[in-house]
Amino acid sequence: MRRTLFILPLLTLALMAGFFAWSLLAGRDPASIGSVLVGRPAPRLEVAALRDGEPPLTDALLRTGKPAIVNFFASWCTPCLAEHPLFTRLATREEATIIGVAWKNKPVEALAWLKRLGDPYKFAGADLDGRAGLDWGLSGVPETYLVDGQGIVRRHFRGPITERDVNETIIPFLRGAK
């Protein structure tokens, strides 16, 4: 009995070490919110157009049979600036359908930002009060969703997309999705 008790601290240590190793190596992020949208039909998309004279965005844009990228951005958001060239590349080289939604951003400012940096969005909406953002489970900008041709959300990136995301996830998705 006494001898077995000595094993207890060691066992505890081993358990904790195992947990820590798993946390470190498996890329576990306790701060991650995750996303409940993945694998489910995309939320309602009802947003006023950002550019003058264009019709408002509707759900029909997400059920065209072709995959789409939905990107929430804002001109006041620095990470959006960082990921912007990647969207430009996706729009020009991959001819991706990218739907941009300016979140809590005055249309004048969002438009000026796009004029300065180039506009990769085939469709652009303005979610001034963040209602669409809430429907999309948005926690901030930028966030990006990959929606397949049937309108099912396949990926949800919280934070800016990276070169690696583009090469390893987004481009294969665009080429593979129907």
Next chain:
Amino acid sequence: MSTTPSGLSGHLPHFAGEEKKSISSPVRGGGASQGRRGSWLALFALLFAFPALAVEPSEMLPDPALESRARDIGRALRCVVCQNQSIDDSNAEVARDMRRAVRERLTAGDQDDQVFAYMVARYGDYVLLKPPFKAGTWILWLGGPLVLLVAGTVLLIAARRRRTPLMPPEPLTNEEQRRLDALLRD
């Protein structure tokens, strides 16, 4: 002092008041005790101080019953950018949107659990400060009681074993008895 139109003194009324007292009180008798009473009062007030809510008056519903339900829900919903603040405590933009959505749902006639379901549908269980009991969370709910149970059982067994009668102490040797007597004599 109190008439300074600067924005700073407006934001820090406590600072302004304290400064004034420290200048005038040493001259008069009784000023010190008044100061002490003041600090006790301040301490007392601090005991009942609650963290300021981020809910702004303009957000509140005119119906106090609905508003109080909104508060209860808001306190149980977790802000998605500040992690351990409720949406009622957070000044984040998203938290404000969520408070608005809660109030809109309530005004539309939703029950409390419908409002929670609305949020969970968008943000997952993450938004619930009290996570639901299910396959992924049972260890969270039962882990504590389980550890207590195991530890209690082990302690109980250990205590039972120790109840074996102890050996009576050995009688003192002659030498020890002599020293004890010498000490007691002093």
